[in-house]
Amino acid sequence: MGGDGKKHKWKIFFHRSSTESKLEQKTPPKEFICPISKLLMSDPVVVSSGQTFERVAVQVCRKLNFTPILEDRSRTDFSTVIPNLAIKTTILNWCDKSHIEYPPVPDYASVESLVHELMVPQVEEKIRVSEEELLKAVEDNLPVIFSHAATDFGPRVNHFNSGSSEESVIIGGSPSTPLPFTIRPTCFSSYSSSSIEIREIKIQSPGGSISEEEELLAKLKSNEVFEQEEGVTALRSITRSREEARVSLCTPRLLSALFSLFPSRYAVVQVNAVASLVNLSLEKGNKVKIVRSGFVPLIIDALKGGSSETQEHAAGALFSLALDDDNKMAIGVLGALQPLMHALRSDSERTRHDSALALYHLTLVQSNRAKLVKLGVVPTLLSMVKWKTGDIASRVLLILCNLAVSVEGRTAMLDADAVGCLVEMLRRNELESESTRENCVAALHALSHRSLRFKWLAKEARAEEVLKDTAESGTERAREKARRVLLMMRAAGEEEEGLGGDSVLESGGLTRTQYRVGGWTNVNPTTF
The missing domain is CATH 1.25.10.10 (Leucine-rich Repeat Variant)
Structure with missing residues (x-):
C-alpha cells in the first residue's frame, strides 16, 4: 500500500510537469514580442540602434516624432529600418511548432493609442526634471x-x-x-x-x-x-x-x-x-x-x-x-506663454511683433503647443488674423501653422471654424502681403492632413474655388500648398466613398486606412 501511494504521487508530479511544458511552448520568447506594442511581431524590423520592433510601431513613433526609452533605459534610433527576416522566420517556425496562428498585422489606431500612452509619462518626466532644475535656479x-x-533726484532723459x-x-x-x-x-x-x-x-x-x-x-x-x-x-x-x-x-x-x-x-x-x-x-x-x-x-x-x-x-x-x-521648453515651463499671448494686443508694435515671433519659435516644441491649446488661445488667434492686417497677421498665422501640427491643435482649430476663417480671408483677397497669403494656405494645408472632417468643412466653406484660384495665380509656395490641399481633399473624398463615415477618428478626423497604406506623412508647415 505504501508502494501504491508513492506511485500515485509520482503520477501527479509527472502530469504537472507535462502541463507546464505545454504552457512554456505556447508562451512566445521575449525576443518575439515588440517592446512597444507588446504583441507577437508580424513584420519585425531592426532599427539603427539595434533593437527589433513591429514595423507599424516604428511607423507610429516616427510619425509622432517619439523616441521611446525601453525597459533597460536604452534609447532607440529609427533613422534606418531594415526587415528582420531571420527573426520573422523564427517566429513563424515557432508558431507552426506551437500549433497557433501566425500573428496578424496590428491595427494602426490601436498601436497609435499605445504610443500616446507611452509618450505621456516620458514628457511629464522630462518636464518635471526641467522644472526642478529651473525652479532651483530661480530660488538660488x-x-x-x-x-x-534717501536723496532722490529728477527723472533723467x-x-x-x-x-x-x-x-x-x-x-x-x-x-x-x-x-x-x-x-x-x-x-x-x-x-x-x-x-x-x-x-x-x-x-x-x-x-x-x-x-x-x-x-x-x-x-x-x-x-x-x-x-x-x-x-x-x-x-x-x-x-x-x-x-x-x-x-x-x-x-x-x-x-x-x-x-x-x-x-x-x-x-x-x-x-x-x-x-x-x-x-x-x-x-x-x-x-x-x-x-x-x-x-x-x-x-x-x-x-x-x-x-x-x-x-x-x-x-x-x-x-x-x-x-x-x-x-x-524651459521658457514655456516657466510661464511665458500666457503673458506673450496678452502682449500680442499691446499698443506697441514692437512688443506685438517680438511676442509673436517668440510664440512662433516656442510652438516649434510639442509641450508648448499642448500648453497653448489648453489655455484656449485658438479662437483668440483666429480672431486676430481675421481682423488684424500686415506682418502681425502673418506671424500669428505661423503660430497657428505650428499648432496645427499636433492632433490637439488641429482638433481645436477645426472646432473653432479655422477652415471657414482662413478660406474667407483668401476669398476677400484683401491680404496685404503675399507672405500672409502663403501662411494662410499653409495653415489650411496643415489642417487638411488626411482629414475627412476638413474635407466636409472645406466643402461647406466653398474652399475648392478659392484654392483653385490660388493654385493658378499665387506665388510658387502658395501654388504648391494649394495644389496639395486640393489633392488631399480629393483623396479624402475617395476614401469617404469607399469607407463611409465610420472610418473617421473623432480625435483628429484621421482615417484608419491611411496608416495601412503608409503613403502620407505629417508635414511641418514651418519648412516651406
Missing part, C-alpha cells in the same frame, strides 16, 4: 531689492529711446518669404548717429587699471541709484556696439549684478537692465547661460508690469532666448 537667484539712496524706426534689424527675407529670418528683436539696434544720441559714460577708477567687468560691477552693485543708472547705461552701450563684449561680459558675477536690478523701482534703471540683457542674449553661446541663471521669471514680470519700453525689451528678450532649442 531671488530678486534683491536695494536700499536706494533716456537716451536709448527705442522708438526710432532704425532700431529694427531684420536680415534676409523677401516679399514672398513667409517668415523673415529675423535674428534680432526689433528693440535692438546698431549705433546710428542720425537716429539717436548715445551718452558716452566713462568709468574710471582712481586706483589704477581695472578690468572693464570690474568697473561695471562697481557701478551695478552700488547702493546709489545714479551709479546703478550709469552702470546699466554703460553696459547697454558697450554690448550694443561691441560683439566681443557680449561674450566677455556675460559672466556669472555680472549676470548676478544685472539680475538684482531687474525689479528696480526706477524706470531708467529697469529699462536699461532689460535692454542690456537683450544685447547679451544676441550671442548664441549666452542664451542658455542666461536662462539657467534664472532670468526668465523676471523677464515675464517685466513684460506684465513694466513700462511700455520695458515691455518692448522684455518681449525682445524672450524672442531672442527662444531661438535656442535648449531654451524653448
